[in-house]
Amino acid sequence: MSAVLNTQPGAQSAASHRDRVEDQLGAHNYHPLDVVIARGSGVWLYDVDGRQYLDCLSAYSAVNQGHCHPAILAAMVEQAQKLTLTSRAFRHDQMAPFYEDLARLTGAHKILPMNSGAEAVETAIKAVRKWGYEVRGVPEDQAEIIVCANNFHGRTLGIVGFSTDPDAYGHYGPFAPGFTIVPFGDYDAFDAAITPNTVAFLVEPIQGEAGVVLPPSGYFSRIRQRCTERGITLILDEIQTGLGRTGKLLAEEHEGIEADVTLIGKALSGGFYPVSAVLSNADVLGVFQPGQHGSTFGGNPLACAIARAALRVLTEEGMIDNAASMGAYFLDRLRALPGPVREVRGRGLMLAVELEPDAGGARLWCERLQARGMLVKDTHGHTLRLSPPLIVTREQVDWACDQLSAVLSAT
Numbered sequence: 218m219s220a221v222l223n224t225q226p227g228a229q230s231a232a233s234h235r236d237r238v239e240d241q242l243g244a245h246n247y248h249p250l251d252v253v254i255a256r257g258s259g260v261w262l263y264d265v266d267g268r269q270y271l272d273c274l275s276a277y278s279a280v281n282q283g284h285c286h287p288a289i290l291a292a293m294v295e296q297a298q299k300l301t302l303t304s305r306a307f308r309h310d311q312m313a314p315f316y317e318d319l320a321r322l323t324g325a326h327k328i329l330p331m332n333s334g335a336e337a338v339e340t341a342i343k344a345v346r347k348w349g350y351e352v353r354g355v356p357e358d359q360a361e362i363i364v365c366a367n368n369f370h371g372r373t374l375g376i377v378g379f380s381t382d383p384d385a386y387g388h389y390g391p392f393a394p395g396f397t398i399v400p401f402g403d404y405d406a407f408d409a410a411i412t413p414n415t416v417a418f419l420v421e422p423i424q425g426e427a428g429v430v431l432p433p434s435g436y437f438s439r440i441r442q443r444c445t446e447r448g449i450t451l452i453l454d455e456i457q458t459g460l461g462r463t464g465k466l467l468a469e470e471h472e473g474i475e476a477d478v479t480l481i482g483k484a485l486s487g488g489f490y491p492v493s494a495v496l497s498n499a500d501v502l503g504v505f506q507p508g509q510h511g512s513t514f515g516g517n518p519l520a521c522a523i524a525r526a527a528l529r530v531l532t533e534e535g536m537i538d539n540a541a542s543m544g545a546y547f548l549d550r551l552r553a554l555p556g557p558v559r560e561v562r563g564r565g566l567m568l569a570v571e572l573e574p575d576a577g578g579a580r581l582w583c584e585r586l587q588a589r590g591m592l593v594k595d596t597h598g599h600t601l602r603l604s605p606p607l608i609v610t611r612e613q614v615d616w617a618c619d620q621l622s623a624v625l626s627a628t
């Protein structure tokens with residue numbers, strides 16, 4: 218393969234050269250805001266010209282602990298100098314402490330570490346199907362999993378096959394069968410979709426990518442009860458909602474329930490490295506025998522050391538409580554915003570401002586906020602998602618609201 222770059226270095230600025238290289242060599246599967254970040258610290262990001270921005274995305278909640286948290290960085294450097302990867306063919310000394318910390322924090326009885334969030338979802342799907350056949354006695358290849366419309370569980374083939382977003386699934390088929398899609402938040406639709414072959418319900422506690430959509434109150438407690446009655450494994454995808462984002466360690470705590478299987482990722486490494494995990498009761502992950510599932514990098518020593526530090530700072534530095542109090546304060550202030558705001562919603566620091574459909578589209582507003590030093594991601598056309606690192610202060614929330622107010626009232 219020979220890459221021919223249609224550029225003449227020197228004949229243009231470094232910036233336009235960089236943009237052209239990205240356009241020509243990079244696949245166009247993202248449409249980033251026109252800002253080039255070179256450095257991050259805490260809630261702040263800095264572009265290549267040294268301009269400072271408040272990060273209101275936190276890498277989709279992977280950087281809950283703030284950028285380049287010094288304690289996580291130190292753990293990473295220390296471990297990287299000793300041992301990074303053994304594969305699971307050998308044991309390593311970082312695994313047991315990682316399991317113990319995670320189990321102590323979450324109450325998990327079994328843990329299976331992977332890398333990306335999508336891999337954790339795929340792992341859970343494999344585990345509950347196997348559990349369905351071996352423990353529940355579902356006829357071979359008949360297992361059904363109920364999922365929700367407007368879900369987001371990742372980008373792998375198995376997962377996009379049960380997405381309802383044409384961008385996510387279009388022209389990627391054929392897909393794996395065995396998934397039934399019901400509306401999110403609709404208990405009766407869930408109940409009606411259950412068959413004797415239903416092995417699991419896979420659901421996000423709050424639908425993040427769908428635009429921060431909360432279920433009606435009482436939904437999850439009824440779901441929990443029904444799953445128990447029918448022997449259905451409740452799988453909560455907490456890859457985005459988990460690890461403090463909503464003001465609790467896990468979003469399930471707001472509902473007063475416990476999932477049978479919980480998926481975490483993103484902030485499990487504080488943004489330093491891809492680390493995800495499937496947490497379960499003893500039954501479901503208990504189905505895997507040696508050789509039946511794996512990952513070369515899953516649960517490697519570097520990942521384990523980073524994850525332990527990421528979990529430690531999250532709890533020891535009060536980030537979860539801060540997410541609860543700053544989130545409530547932020548939500549209150551957002552409710553007072555002027556301009557073309559249709560709805561404000563969220564829980565903890567997982568917040569969204571839905572704009573009127575004729576307000577020009579959320580991306581326009583993201584660009585206006587960028588000009589004022591605030592980086593925000595639009596979702597679903599008209600919604601601004603606001604999810605700063607969990608260390609955000611009251612002054613920073615005030616500042617963010619002032620910027621939002623300024624752009625929204627200038628219409």
Ligand SMILES: *Cc1c(COP(=O)(O)O)cnc(C)c1O
Pocket residue numbers: 277332333334335336338369370371372421425454455456457458482483
């Ligand atoms: C981000 C996300 C995933 C996928 O995680 P990746 O690390 O991008 O594969 C899955 N589920 C939810 C709810 C997410 O937000």
